[in-house]
Amino acid sequence: MIAFQDAQVQVNQIEINPFHQREADLENATARGNALLEAWAPFAEGKNGIFTNPILTEIGVKYGKSAAQVILRWNFERGIVSLAKSVKKERMAQNIDIFDFELTTDDKAKIASLESSTSQFFDHDDPASVDRFVTFVKTRNI
Ligand SMILES: NC(=O)c1ccc[n+]([C@@H]2O[C@H](COP(=O)([O-])OP(=O)(O)OC[C@H]3O[C@@H](n4cnc5c(N)ncnc54)[C@H](OP(=O)(O)O)[C@@H]3O)[C@@H](O)[C@H]2O)c1
Structure with a gap:
């Protein structure tokens, strides 16, 4: 629930990857x-x-999967939807082929060790980032 209106947000799209895991x-x-x-x-x-x-x-080698598939499975097991992009048909197929294996507690602990708690792109709290977003939205009439 948003504090000042009745609308319920259904999906919150944020940066999440093994280097910026967003556990909190x-x-x-x-x-x-x-x-x-x-x-x-x-x-x-x-x-x-x-x-x-x-x-x-x-981790992927144990299950006959790629690093990409391990990442997508990791998100899936955390209840997170992955918005993964590929322009290649074979990779699109690979990226949806993640439902026939399960990560162990040890696998997940190893992935947890990759956390850097830092955005891989930009600092969302930096006023300059906010300015860039505002300009982006204004110039596109969003
Ligand atoms: N809301 C926001 O602020 C925000 C910010 C950034 C992105 N997004 C959205 O998030 C989605 C994905 O983001 P993204 O494209 O920036 O990054 P991404 O999904 O993390 O990475 C895409 C890259 O991974 C490659 N790739 C995909 N599957 C692969 C696989 N199985 N093996 C090896 N390489 C693989 C792609 O190459 P190929 O295409 O050559 O396969 C491409 O270079 C997009 O829809 C984007 O619009 C939203």
Whole structure:
């Protein structure tokens, strides 16, 4: 529930990836019965060598899956919707093929160790970022 209106937010789309895991936001959303979290850029747009990250690839090898699939499964198991993007048909197929394996507690602990608690893109609390967003919205008549 938003404090000053009756509308119920259904989906809250925020940056979530193995380097910026947003566990506190997830706990908060769950505790308050708030909106479902949706991960934008769940692969961090490929930054920091995410697709060849040794922890993610080693977990994937155990299940015959790629690092990308491990990330999507990890989000799925946390109850988070992944907004993953690919222009390649085979990768689209790969990215939906995550329902035949399950991560162990040990896998999840290893993924947790990748947390840097830092946006991979920009600081959302920086006034300059806010200015950029405002300009973006204004110039597009959103
Ligand atoms: N709300 C916001 O502020 C916000 C901000 C950023 C993004 N988004 C949205 O989030 C969605 C996804 O974001 P994004 O495209 O920026 O980042 P992303 O999904 O994290 O990463 C996309 C990159 O991953 C590659 N990729 C996809 N699947 C792969 C796989 N299985 N193996 C290897 N590489 C793979 C893609 O390459 P190919 O395409 O060549 O496969 C592309 O380079 C988009 O719809 C975007 O609009 C929202």
